Amino acid sequence: MGSKERIQRLKEETRLNILDAALEIVKEDGWQSLSMRKIADKIEYTAPIIYEYFANKEGILLELTRKGYIILFQELKAAKLQHELPQDQLEGMWMAYWDFAFKYKELYQLMYGVDMSCCEVMKAFPEAEATTNIICDTIKELMTADPINDDLVCRKYFTFWSVVHGLISINFVRKGTDNTTNQHILRDALKGIIKYIND
Amino acid sequence: MGSKERIQRLKEETRLNILDAALEIVKEDGWQSLSMRKIADKIEYTAPIIYEYFANKEGILLELTRKGYIILFQELKAAKLQHELPQDQLEGMWMAYWDFAFKYKELYQLMYGVDMSCCEVMKAFPEAEATTNIICDTIKELMTADPINDDLVCRKYFTFWSVVHGLISINFVRKGTDNTTNQHILRDALKGIIKYIND
């Protein structure tokens, strides 16, 4: 009797339902709000049922992370195929990477650990503004244009911040990599930005 | 009688003790492990006492974030004073920013929401490697040197990743900024890196 397979199919379906429910909750109220009981509510079961499909909460998160990498890879592949020259492919893929992060914001957060909690923090702290100012002031000193384009200053600041924060993130994630070579990368990148600071 | 002031001083001290205890716990076992009761244990009180010094747990985190920004500002200031030319000051400050992130790793995590959970995840997922490979392959195609310097490829990949991830982080944190200008910054930065991909 083929009922075994039907049951197998149903089990596979509720497994997917769990993942969908989890992602739905996160989309509605953020990662912090995700709980086993809420997932159970959404799939109309009780919490312990989930443990027959996933070892624990971490297991669900790992599966969603995997899902994220699969989607990202597909998007990169598609972007690559839209161009001929390697440099265009490269740019296209990184743009696709960018798009992915916003299209699948929750997955990207999970994949790269971007915590959103500092959203209002930024506005509330004069200290944060001070650090921005001391750097922006120096950037202005390097600018030859008169009058100074404040928008350009802001963009340059963001560029700096991106490179440095990005490299730091990598160093946090990839502990194995030695610090000195990354520091070299940083220094080179900085010199480059500074050199062309007037666009 | 001056006992009022003595008591005031003691209260100020336990307030600092709470912050120190919190940071100590985080240094030992990470942010996830921080709890009100553990802090209370460390300062040899019970949990509710903390609520006479801070509104809630978030209040403690906010205060530590503030502390982080204060320290960062001081380090940037010191770095700036060590140079004469603006370009040197700029480079020095960003290097100081870099150093701060590692010297005060826990504070930096709190300030910019860098979650460390993806540490082992990276190694465990072939999907993550695939995304790395498809990009690195294209980078190699752009390289003119023969034989190809794999270390340089790796560095270029990290540079790309840094810029993109950094910009994405900014966009997550600063929702107000409009997406199109940041996308311009990204595209320009990418073209720049690609142009000078052979160092």
Place this chain on the structure above:
DNA sequence: ACATTTGCTTAACAGTGTTAAATTATTTAC
């Protein structure tokens, strides 16, 4: 000496992840 305030703790509530036991439903065997 009595009343009042202060400092601190215990107890409790609602929530979390997780596990074991109890219960219900379904299938199997005769």
Place this chain on the structure above:
DNA sequence: GTAAATAATTTAACACTGTTAAGCAAATGT
């Protein structure tokens, strides 16, 4: 068709979490 065995699901519980209210004990004011 009824009884036994198995599977599916729930309830109950444990050890945590942040947070609040009630209670107690010691210091202070009068």
